[in-house]
Amino acid sequence: MDFRDTPEEAAFRAEVRAWLEANGQKRTRPDEVFGEGLDDAAKLAAAKAWQAKKAAAGYAAITWPKAAGGRGGTAMQQVIYQQEEAAYLVPGMIFEVSIGMGLPTVMTWAAPELKARFLRPGLAGEEIWCQLFSEPGAGSDTGGVRTRAVRDGDDWIINGQKVWTSGAHFCDYGILLTRSDWDKPKQEGLTMFIVDMKAPGVEVRPIHQMSGDAEFNEVFFTDVRIPDSYRLGPECGGWKVMLSTLMQERLSVGGNLPTDLHAHLVALAQQCAWDERPAIEDDRVRARIADAYLQQKGVELVIARGLTAISKGKAPGPEMAITKLIAAKAMQDIAAFAIELAGPEGLLGFEALGGDWRYMQRLWLGAPGARIAGGTDEILKNVIAERVLGLPGEIRSDRKVPFRDLESA
Amino acid sequence: MDFRDTPEEAAFRAEVRAWLEANGQKRTRPDEVFGEGLDDAAKLAAAKAWQAKKAAAGYAAITWPKAAGGRGGTAMQQVIYQQEEAAYLVPGMIFEVSIGMGLPTVMTWAAPELKARFLRPGLAGEEIWCQLFSEPGAGSDTGGVRTRAVRDGDDWIINGQKVWTSGAHFCDYGILLTRSDWDKPKQEGLTMFIVDMKAPGVEVRPIHQMSGDAEFNEVFFTDVRIPDSYRLGPECGGWKVMLSTLMQERLSVGGNLPTDLHAHLVALAQQCAWDERPAIEDDRVRARIADAYLQQKGVELVIARGLTAISKGKAPGPEMAITKLIAAKAMQDIAAFAIELAGPEGLLGFEALGGDWRYMQRLWLGAPGARIAGGTDEILKNVIAERVLGLPGEIRSDRKVPFRDLESA
């Protein structure tokens, strides 16, 4: 048992650290984010510039084969890079879908000329990708998509609506799950495409979240034409393609929780008075600080177990689902408790109160989404029950019936 | 809103109180129970004597019609009697099944001569009844009973096994749910009987609980003969008879929690030291005392809502299920916390520590059973979800299939 790097890992870490120091900009506040103060266009341009630099240095897709523009490195090297990058102001989520889902799917399923066309510009951040699976009637139940793909000569014509598409408003291409055959059962009539997000008939509308942010979009397709050469995988093979896309996420080791949450609670509790004494002296407050640590450090340690697997060349298993399950709810509870510390002053929007409070209020407004996006608590518990504990799957009545006959269709 | 009795209720309460004072014996310690120090036989005799006295005074079955030996009183009078009796040393559960389930089922379904035969001796405690529904393979799912009833001339021959039968070892008669037709679906092949518990072929074995008590029994039936005249309701009408039996319980208003639990916690916390100060000064301990009150008083108040319905001549609804749901888990949590108060001394069996501790340890050992017997937490949540909130029932594959074809049969 040893938390230290192997000599090879240490060498790679040193190399990464040197490169980041030379090229990146360190965070100065815990809640500082990339591109603060820039408008959207400038922020996007800055992000693309960073990604180009990162790709040129061979850090954009460490585990990809060299032939595809990657580094041919190990998953552990990827993790080390991410750990080191975490201290820097980098454009977070913008390229995550490109590198993590879109391009790997292209790599696996597209014809050589498409790979040549898309991989390098995607890696360098010149083109950004999104993922178009979820629909208003097909969220947790992705197999229920109803966006229609109809063959028309060498093209397909797409009509329908997607939802919860991160970054659709600035993306160039997307991987699109459609239903091309309504007579087959649910998961057997699906086909996957590459779609040009700037094509005529594609309309993107932001979804405003309760936090006031708009990270997600609805995307509407009206008679959008896609050449058959942009099809990924066989006709009606979309389910399998989608699973391969999601498999790419397996190396990601689950949810996480800011490492400093309990320290923030300590700081806030020292500023608040409960019954004329500092709240930090209340045994209940102290207990909550301890519990916050148990959850935060626990998630960190579960991830360390996943990294151990990666370090040994294995993939972390479905048990990593517990990290998101613990993290998202803990974030909600800790943030709510932080607000409660202030009593009636907790009524204030924390713009009025400053740093730590604003941070907690952001977490509090973001937590309901964090518990849902990427798998609800309920879906994650099913994953643990079925894939870790081996309990039976839910009773399904919709598996063998032609999709058009399903009541919900 | 008024917690006081109506004038009629007050008059009845005064009458009951006077009778109890003249005839009963008040409890002197909170955990004193009827017949302490007596052996089983003497305790049973004392219980029967009390029941005879109570029946003679017209309090044994207040809501029964006078013709059946009851008082023709109201449900509220029944409640008032129970409230007043609670302060007295009375034989608790012994006659509960007789009066609450066995005899009412006889009253509803048996022929006049059987009623004449059974009602008065049952009411007077000369004969005691039990209920034989559950089986090893049919607990929450009572419809799955497999005790076999086969017609043989004017008799039926019974073979099978029941379980969780309260008081079977001292009971004289029981109501017995059997399967008489294996070709009908689950709930349609059942028939109910009166069974003589002293008949040849009936064997009772106590079930030892984790608390060391043995309140329940297994009952084995080997070629037990029951005359057809002892059948309750039509052949294959047993499910409906059973529902009518369980309906009798509807006037009971759910689980309860000793009213003094939070006061016990206060007393114990005053005796314990945590970190050199009295545990009662720890804010966490105080919070738990408050929560104990919220649960205990909450259950009491939910019951008060049920009593309000009764007082208005209505029946309390399925929402009363929350009382048991709250009470059983609260009992477990409060008792565990009480033990925790003592730290390493909580390792001791509380025989070593005395009154309050013994009480808490008993609750702690009894709580797992309380959460299961009479409807598990899970079944109660289903009841609330389906019958109160109107959510769909569970998917059932066993409703229409002949019982003998069911995989579990």
Added chain:
Amino acid sequence: MNFDFSDDQRLLQDAVRTMLAETSTSQAVREVLEGRASHAEAVWHNLIEMGAAATAIPEQYGGAGLGYLALCLVAEEAGRHLAAVPLASSFYLAAEAIQRAGSEAQKQHWLPKIASGEVVATAALGSRERYRPAAPLAFDGQTLTGTSPALVDGGIAGLAVLRIGDDLVLVELSGTGVSRNPLPSLDPTRPLAELRFDRTPAERLAGANGAAVASRVLDGAAVLLAFEQVGGATCILEATRDYSLERKAFGRQIGSFQAMKHKMAEIYTAIELARVHAYYGAWALSSDAPELPRAAAAARVAATRAYTVAAEEGIELHGGIGFTWEMDCHLHYRRARHLGQIIGSEHAWRARLADELIKEAA
């Protein structure tokens, strides 16, 4: 035994519910949420006109004189419909303080104005928890100087009752030297402002012990707010139930999944526990029973818990749609927190409940 409201009280509740269903719509609430209105004017107008807001103000002071039980049911409906109005500030807090500590002249002057809606009032009666050191606020017997805490409805109030030490001070906000500083609110449907005073004329409420009155008024407010919380929690539970019956996934109504059924059963249980404690608090408040401090604290803790759980899990059970701005789920999420903090958090009230229980056990 009659642990329920009377038919007359229920009739009033029905009337208020009907009115609120028509006027306190999602759109009306969002006018305030998005800053286009300071409060829901039509709702406020109707509550006043019906005499529903002023049920607990005696008739001789311009109220309906129907007592606290009626006001509890009005509160439940206000909570259910997310009413964006100064009901708590004006009626649970300010009017109550004046009624309990005001001189006859003060009552005759102010209560009719509050009851008729001519004046919106607000109050800061002190709390066991705070973040910043209390702002300096000095009362010299005739004028007030300094800054108030953040006050709900401080932007539209014409009158404030402020606790300064053991005094309760009444200050008219149209007076000289008053300025208002709007503050961001975690629940923008209930806007906040702090008030700044510069030698503003003010007077003491006549009653002797300001601290005791404040405590009594806060107990009453805890009960009334518990009804708002129970109403809000019931609303989000019902919305969740309805959505779960409508929405399908995996070929089934999502409400048929046992995980969802059981979570809704748990929310229901939490709400019913809160409801009975709120009822008990209503009884104690209306009968001026010595149990009030205990009953009020219990109602507040249980109701804060219930609304918090209902709002958090209500969003969760809606899935993705639940955290969009367009759905009303987040209005409950915010309101639950607002109501849970407005007179101190559940932790302060749980401590108070424990204090009472330990005192009683002694």
Added chain:
Amino acid sequence: MNFDFSDDQRLLQDAVRTMLAETSTSQAVREVLEGRASHAEAVWHNLIEMGAAATAIPEQYGGAGLGYLALCLVAEEAGRHLAAVPLASSFYLAAEAIQRAGSEAQKQHWLPKIASGEVVATAALGSRERYRPAAPLAFDGQTLTGTSPALVDGGIAGLAVLRIGDDLVLVELSGTGVSRNPLPSLDPTRPLAELRFDRTPAERLAGANGAAVASRVLDGAAVLLAFEQVGGATCILEATRDYSLERKAFGRQIGSFQAMKHKMAEIYTAIELARVHAYYGAWALSSDAPELPRAAAAARVAATRAYTVAAEEGIELHGGIGFTWEMDCHLHYRRARHLGQIIGSEHAWRARLADELIKEAA
């Protein structure tokens, strides 16, 4: 990054598991539960013979010298199989105290006897919580007089380490003036006795600061006990899972009901959280890291919670059969509480964890 045990350590664990599966059967545990044996002799014999109990005692004192990581895995298996043996008393507590505070002579005299099983030892090292005032126990430098607290395995121990003020005192129980008073145990598979001394010869452990050593030993014990708790919790979860796949109701495996699936997923999550904190504690213990107090407290709290939840809900998910004497569920219910209280409850350890975190944040 290697946050896992080595292959060698896993091999030892497998061997211990195989041995315990054969010897620490339900029947063997029930011999002790029902008072027919003071401990599971065959289990104890084998643990000693394999060198598994004495893994953390250095070779020069008769141990296997394999270190704490190995002992953690032994503890996990002991917990999983409900081993009714004096492992914690002898090895996590008494031997550790002697190792850390004993003189060379004391170590050479006692550790080999403990390692070989010749002597069972027990210890009382003080706690933050207590019920009765500490019994008077006086040490005059050479003899001991008075009554000890209730000691696990006090009935069979030949040696005790007792904390008296800031001293750790070693007393041989075959000495003069010793009597034993068996006390009822909430978990009868782990029997208790108090010891009475009347001028019994005893000696101070040589190490300077008894309180600091006691605290250090308790931290180590917290980690080791956390492994026992994780092992026990895993056992009852697996038993529950297996039963739920076997048992049918309403025409289905009961394990197919989502309420049961999700509850088992929650238990699993609690156990995994405990497991990683236990691992982290094992790392801190084995590397003598400054993080030990925090890591030990975290492991103790998480593991106590996990075993409590697993035991309570394990019975619940079994239904009626779960609370019978015949099923082993209640053995876990009792053991979970025993292990959760033995060196102080989770509340004391949570307070300790908070103290550490607040100290670190300063």
